Amino acid sequence: MKKPISKIPFNGTPEQEAKLKAAIERSNGNKSELIYIMQQAQDIYGYLPYEVQVMIAEGMDVPLEKVYGVATFYSQFALSPKGKNAISVCLGTACYVKGSKAVMDKFSSELGIEPGQCTADGEFSLESCRCVGACGLAPVCVVNDDVYGKVTPEKVVEIIAKYKSK
Amino acid sequence: MENINVKVNGVSVSVPAGSTALTAARTAGVEIPTLCYLKDINEIGACRICVVEASKARGLVAACVYPVSDGEEITTNSPKLIESRKMTLELLLSNHKKKCLTCVRSENCELQKLCKEYGVEFDDRFEGAMNKYDIDRSASHMYRDNEKCILCRRCSAACEKLQAVSVIGANDRGFDTHIASPFEMPLGSVACVSCGQCINVCPTGALSERDDTQKVFDALSDPTKHVIVQTAPSVRVGLGEEFGYPIGSIVTGKLVTALRRLGFDKVFDTNFSADLTIMEEATEFVTRYTNKDHLPMFTSCSPGWIKFVEYYYPEFIPNLSTCKSPQGMFGATAKTYYAEKEGIDPQDIFVVSVMPCTAKKFEAERIDHSAVKGLPDIDVVITVRELARMIRKAGILFRDLPDGEYDSPFGLGSGAGTIFGATGGVMEAALRTAVKAVTGKDAECLDFLDVRGTQGIKEATYDLNGNIIRVAVASGISNAKKLLEMIKSGEKEYDFVEIMACPGGCVNGGGQPIQPASVRNNVDIRATRAAGLYQDDLNLPVRLSHENPDIKRVYDEYFGTPNSHKSHEILHTGYTVRKKY
Numbered sequence: 001m002k003k004p005i006s007k008i009p010f011n012g013t014p015e016q017e018a019k020l021k022a023a024i025e026r027s028n029g030n031k032s033e034l035i036y037i038m039q040q041a042q043d044i045y046g047y048l049p050y051e052v053q054v055m056i057a058e059g060m061d062v063p064l065e066k067v068y069g070v071a072t073f074y075s076q077f078a079l080s081p082k083g084k085n086a087i088s089v090c091l092g093t094a095c096y097v098k099g100s101k102a103v104m105d106k107f108s109s110e111l112g113i114e115p116g117q118c119t120a121d122g123e124f125s126l127e128s129c130r131c132v133g134a135c136g137l138a139p140v141c142v143v144n145d146d147v148y149g150k151v152t153p154e155k156v157v158e159i160i161a162k163y164k165s166k
Numbered sequence: 167m168e169n170i171n172v173k174v175n176g177v178s179v180s181v182p183a184g185s186t187a188l189t190a191a192r193t194a195g196v197e198i199p200t201l202c203y204l205k206d207i208n209e210i211g212a213c214r215i216c217v218v219e220a221s222k223a224r225g226l227v228a229a230c231v232y233p234v235s236d237g238e239e240i241t242t243n244s245p246k247l248i249e250s251r252k253m254t255l256e257l258l259l260s261n262h263k264k265k266c267l268t269c270v271r272s273e274n275c276e277l278q279k280l281c282k283e284y285g286v287e288f289d290d291r292f293e294g295a296m297n298k299y300d301i302d303r304s305a306s307h308m309y310r311d312n313e314k315c316i317l318c319r320r321c322s323a324a325c326e327k328l329q330a331v332s333v334i335g336a337n338d339r340g341f342d343t344h345i346a347s348p349f350e351m352p353l354g355s356v357a358c359v360s361c362g363q364c365i366n367v368c369p370t371g372a373l374s375e376r377d378d379t380q381k382v383f384d385a386l387s388d389p390t391k392h393v394i395v396q397t398a399p400s401v402r403v404g405l406g407e408e409f410g411y412p413i414g415s416i417v418t419g420k421l422v423t424a425l426r427r428l429g430f431d432k433v434f435d436t437n438f439s440a441d442l443t444i445m446e447e448a449t450e451f452v453t454r455y456t457n458k459d460h461l462p463m464f465t466s467c468s469p470g471w472i473k474f475v476e477y478y479y480p481e482f483i484p485n486l487s488t489c490k491s492p493q494g495m496f497g498a499t500a501k502t503y504y505a506e507k508e509g510i511d512p513q514d515i516f517v518v519s520v521m522p523c524t525a526k527k528f529e530a531e532r533i534d535h536s537a538v539k540g541l542p543d544i545d546v547v548i549t550v551r552e553l554a555r556m557i558r559k560a561g562i563l564f565r566d567l568p569d570g571e572y573d574s575p576f577g578l579g580s581g582a583g584t585i586f587g588a589t590g591g592v593m594e595a596a597l598r599t600a601v602k603a604v605t606g607k608d609a610e611c612l613d614f615l616d617v618r619g620t621q622g623i624k625e626a627t628y629d630l631n632g633n634i635i636r637v638a639v640a641s642g643i644s645n646a647k648k649l650l651e652m653i654k655s656g657e658k659e660y661d662f663v664e665i666m667a668c669p670g671g672c673v674n675g676g677g678q679p680i681q682p683a684s685v686r687n688n689v690d691i692r693a694t695r696a697a698g699l700y701q702d703d704l705n706l707p708v709r710l711s712h713e714n715p716d717i718k719r720v721y722d723e724y725f726g727t728p729n730s731h732k733s734h735e736i737l738h739t740g741y742t743v744r745k746k747y
């Protein structure tokens with residue numbers, strides 16, 4: 001699936017920027033450390049938005065397209081921030097046959113975002129995963145550290161309501 | 167290097183150790199089909215069209231990247247291989263927009279040609295999901311139709327390795343992999359230099375110039391317009407290829423007749439305004455050299471190069487010559503001097519340029535320094551390929567045309583003007599005139615051989631009456647970048663530098679006829695087309711810009727002297743800092 005690009009405004013802090021710049025500094029102009037730098041950037045910011053990728057491209061003197069190509073190739077890199085509540089729906093084999101696609105679609109339509117995206121208010125992010133080791137409970141979804149088994153599209157509304165900020 | 171012996175289809179050949187199966191086959195007189203392979207630029211073994219059987223390898227190997235070893239036997243055309251290639255083609259077709267009847271590259275498409283050669287009978291053997299993409303028409307010089315892309319990566323390799331700008335590349339992965347810019351930005355809003363080298367290496371119709379031929383046909387059929395055309399130096403050695411002439415053939419006479427028969431009111435030569443550029447630029451150089459004013463001075467004829475400086479090295483903007491390019495000077499002179507002389511309202515003059523270049527389309531849209539306020543210097547730019555399309559559409563049998571002559575008053579161009587189309591040509595033309603300006607007499611030998619040839623970077627030093635002039639010439643942006651870095655670091659010092667965005671100069675411009683990889687990998691089209699221009703230079707009666715009678719007249723009647731107040735207003739321009747991101 002194509003990685004969706006976040007439209008949420010970037011709000012990085014000077015501290016984060018200083019940290020990233022220091023990491024780039026440590027790479028000593030070694031362009032083969034690009035992926036390592038991108039991993040550190042994601043640790044610092046939680047995701048790799050345009051502004052961060054430009055900092056990496058400039059700092060390491062590599063084309064922005066190269067950074068973006070790597071960011072969209074590896075599933076470890078995210079282009080959208082994680083929400084306050086991170087929802088992960090298992091699309092592994094067992095969950096899939098038990099109907100997790102319908103669960104995912106329900107989360108998508110309820111939250112108004114695609115997998116890989118974050119709601120504009122930063123409350124929820126949605127992503128898919130492959131097996132959380134609870135196939136007996138399929139279909140399974142995980143919200144933050146809470147695991148939900150035998151989820152149906154009807155239960156999705158309840159789950160979302162539970163985490164909505166009061 | 168030591169040689170090794172291999173057999174290709176039973177034929178013994180000796181090749182240098184480390185040679186690929188593709189090279190060994192070529193040496194044995196065997197052609198292996200390729201798609202993604204572009205010599206020195208894209209050697210990735212990705213498309214699997216060039217598969218061969220090798221006695222020391224298991225399974226089929228990609229000939230373009232497989233190094234043969236001593237005593238190895240290579241088979242290139244067994245039934246198994248033919249079947250494998252055919253299936254690869256059928257798989258490519260399963261996700262290809264098969265609109266061949268209406269495709270700009272029909273009959274000049276490497277995929278289509280291979281399908282024919284391998285007898286692909288059904289274009290729907292494998293049916294399944296197909297990618298859907300919008301056509302990106304945001305750039306002023308080209309469009310991209312990803313539904314025709316076969317992901318060979320030749321375009322992104324050209325963008326990265328030849329031009330060092332890398333504004334396109336492969337995004338996402340698996341079935342979603344597609345060629346685009348970072349964050350899916352449209353090509354028109356990224357730091358693309360508009361050189362069009364990606365178009366020239368695209369095997370299919372995925373990348374193509376913006377077709378502006380209808381605008382020209384419309385103007386030609388508008389009785390209120392006085393439609394004039396200019397042809398850039400290297401058009402005369404490029405156009406012939408579209409009509410089956412060998413690479414590098416000079417077809418000036420037929421080019422002129424074809425344009426006249428298309429209905430242009432006047433057919434003029436950009437060689438004239440190339441000479442005008444030399445008058446202005448050589449004078450500017452001598453002044454700047456004397457005053458040590460922002461040296462080295464860089465040439466400004468190549469709009470791809472200009473855009474590159476504006477985006478990537480804005481600190482060098484003061485070093486750029488302020489001269490408009492020959493295309494720009496022609497349009498500016500047409501809408502001022504020519505309009506006055508002929509008594510035509512500049513509003514009614516429609517200037518068409520035939521260029522070997524896609525970036526000229528972008529240049530024509532820079533109207534902030536146009537000669538007549540509110541009017542563009544150039545109305546429409548078409549590439550050599552678009553002109554060929556117009557000639558065919560009009561039913562003109564190009565090969566049967568008699569030779570024609572350019573019209574006055576912009577019909578005479580010197581040999582110095584004609585060599586603008588090859589890397590080093592502008593420098594040589596400027597030197598021919600600068601020698602006269604500095605020493606008072608013409609150089610004994612007009613051939614400045616040190617600045618000729620297709621090497622990426624060339625340097626020379628000339629002593630003009632004790633004035634030491636250090637020059638450098640670079641073509642291809644990756645070479646230009648190297649040179650700029652050396653100048654920046656102080657490692658190299660020059661007085662005058664010529665840069666062309668395209669490797670080899672305009673003869674290899676992004677608007678020239680497309681030669682398939684099978685030709686590009688084996689023939690140096692840059693050198694072959696350039697040879698045509700240097701021959702043209704020798705054949706011309708006048709080889710010095712300042713000796714061109716049309717040039718003398720335009721100064722006598724209008725501009726006065728080079729770099730006069732009037733010429734500054736009309737023939738010179740300014741540049742803008744552009745944001746890369």
